[in-house]
């Protein structure tokens with residue numbers, strides 16, 4: 001029902017003579033005859049709830065047609081059951097269903113008479129075929145309308161994302177309790193691999209487990225070095241539940257106790273993060289959290305003698321403070337309207353993730369060298385402010401240190 005409502009809502013924003021064409025991802029080859037685990041395209045999944053590869057949805061105000069793989073006894077013995085054309089109408093609430101090999105024959109008939117075609121070609125073979133079939137016909141951007149819908153989460157989406165946030169938060173807590181000097185980064189990562197899998201979820205993105213100076217490499221994913229006594233470890237890991245993401249970063253001391261310098265940097269990032277979250281409410285500009293965070297970090301670094309008053313903050317804080325999150329961890333939806341930052345609206349979900357990264361080649365007091373700190377939570381905009389979906393996970397220094405005493 002929920003997918004039917006979304007299709008209806010989408011069509012209500014288009015002219016009557018519009019037709020929407022949206023395909024899912026193909027399977028991706030890993031090597032030899034091995035594929036990566038299949039993951040549907042988010043636009044397609046949002047409108048259909050169908051998670052088989054090689055499928056196409058054609059949607060108009062009067063009909064919903066799905067093209068999908070045929071039943072194939074031999075293939076199903078190897079790869080598992082397929083929904084099939086006969087079951088599709090009832091299972092997917094579709095009016096008609098055809099096998100995908102009939103694309104060339106059926107699509108020209110389906111689009112006949114429709115003036116506006118909404119289609120975002122992706123660099124996949126099925127979309128290449130559709131482009132050929134559409135020949136000289138013009139098509140309009142589906143994303144510009146659909147992605148605004150995806151940006152505002154409904155109650156079903158919020159409860160799935162809360163579940164993803166809860167699983168990720170618990171895994172981070174266990175990681176804090178399991179970490180030891182001498183452990184490898186990948187061993188700490190395995191806490192997340194195992195916990196996510198135990199809860200029928202996947203990594204929503206490649207996790208970052210970065211000890212010491214590795215935390216200053218923003219997209220460090222090798223995760224293959226030893227975690228050292230007296231260093232911090234930065235973990236950016238979040239799971240995906242039913243294709244919906246969570247995204248959490250915590251930074252904690254490998255031996256369970258922050259040093260004085262680590263505390264100073266950590267507290268500054270935490271103060272910035274809390275100030276940023278306090279700037280999230282309906283009607284507020286979406287760049288207010290970033291402004292609040294950078295003001296605090298800049299002044300704090302100046303007070304510590306790390307940054308000169310005329311210096312560039314981007315030397316130590318070089319990324320944004322958040323991004324939309326949903327079916328994609330970096331979710332769709334515009335950030336600006338006519339070049340101006342838009343306002344928060346209830347139902348939006350954003351991350352809040354300021355950080356400070358001090359490399360050893362930065363000419364400052366060496367006690368601060370190789371400290372990289374980021375703190376990231378997932379925040380839902382509500383009618384009267386916001387709810388932090390990842391609030392169950394500690395982030396105050398004293399709370400992290402005390403949870404780490406309860407070692408596992």
Ligand SMILES: [Mn+2]
Pocket residue numbers: 247323351353376
């Ligand atoms: Mn993030």
